[in-house]
Amino acid sequence: MKALVDPRKCTACGVCEGVCPVEAITVTETIAEVSDACTLCGLCVDACEFGALSLPEAGARPVEDLESYRGVWVFAEWRSGVVHPVSRELLGAGRKLADKRGVELAAVLLGHRIEAAAAELLDYGPDVVYVVDHPELARFTDETYAASLVELARRHKPEILLAGATTMGRSFIPRVAALLQTGLTADCTDLDIGENGLLLQTRPAFGGNVMATIVCPNRRPQMATVRPRVMKPAVDRRNGRVEAVTLPERCFEHRVEVLQVIAETDETAKLSEAEVIVTGGRGLQKREHFRMVEELARLLKGAVGASRSVVEEGWIGPSHQVGQTGQTVAPSLYMAIGVSGAIQHIVGMQGSRIIVAVNKDPEAPIFDVATYGVVGDLFQFVPAFIRKVKEERG
Ligand code: FAD
Secondary structure, eight states: OOOEEOTTTOOOOSHHHHHOTTOOEEEOSSOEEEOTTOOOOOHHHHHOTTOOEEOOOGGGOOOOOGGGOOOEEEEEOEETTEEOHHHHHHHHHHHHHHHHHTOOEEEEEEESSOHHHHHHHHTTOOSEEEEEEOGGGSSOOHHHHHHHHHHHHHHHOOSEEEEEOSHHHHHHHHHHHHHTTOOEEEEESEEEEOTTSOEEEEEEETTTTEEEEEOOOSSSSEEEEEOTTSSOOOOOOOOOEEEEOOOOGGGGOOSOOOOOOOOOOSSHHHHHHOSEEEEEOGGGOSHHHHHHHHHHHHHTTOEEEEOHHHHHHTSSOGGGBBSTTSBOOOOSEEEEESOOOOHHHHTTTTTOSEEEEEESOTTOTHHHHOSEEEESOHHHHHHHHHHHHHHHHO
């Protein structure tokens, strides 16, 4: 589907070519021609003073030849030559989907000098790793990564395409979906195959108050992003193969130049990778009391988490927020101190292995997900617990 050109009205003036953000229009001597890269954004339609361009009616959009799409793909992210944990998690989820569909599981790796990452990916069970190695992919840019993934997807036609809801995935995957003219469900917490073979994409909706299961029946690939630490990592190695792929040079053209990459130094990374998290909620009453949570986290060699209320109070920075609009975490131990357990908080921490909740209200929803619950006053419990930990340490 692409913008339509009326040859009786087109004057080949070139204005549309200039405004098209995805360079889908080429103007010949007589007429504007629109390529498959068109995203139906409509900018050319607005810009054409002769009314020569129009968008096809939504109702007239044909259903594609769905049967020609096969296979489950995972976009494999890496940092400093090492595969990002979310890619392993997605390959774990992708394996289940591929087995249910009876199709191949593939990982797609884009970058430069990434042989080690390709070899590492084979440990996580894909049948094939498609590798595009090019100097222009050494550093991530939306344009090059989107163009490369789109080109690969057009060639191989996967039925499902998964990516991490990381900074990188959130940045360029919507562009991929737009260029492929398909749907995308962001931040899924569960993926499955329905009876009709469709991908069931479940995610919190309406402020986290309901879990919505979304399907994409008429377009391919079915695309979803998943937050890190939501899915279980892949464990099985198979005798997968690595396939080097050469793409046309146009895939590596970019208008954005990355001048420098500065490593993240705030607590965000620490929180998402911590084995122990101690989270404080509004039950702590004031900023000074929040220091108890920080002390306990330090003693347990863990990271400090916070509910949104606490962040809004300004007791700690937003990078510590756990939940729907904060980070998704899944440590071995999660301690929730004075946190009520609103659904928006729970969606961000329910994957933790052991959850300890301290709350004076026995009806607090946090107890619904807690492994161990302490019903009582945190101002008695936490100082006593800190004393005990210190004693144990000698
Ligand atoms: P409260 O709900 O006020 O709970 C305080 C708890 O402390 C109570 O259960 C109380 O019984 C207990 N308490 C009080 N005193 C003591 C004591 N002395 N001893 C023991 N217990 C005590 N929230 C998030 O956390 N993360 C998010 O990402 C997030 N995203 C949101 C997105 C949207 C669109 C919306 C609408 C809301 C979002 N929220 C989020 C807010 C969420 O709905 C709750 O308001 C918030 O999580 C409540 O924070 P809290 O548990 O610290 O505070």
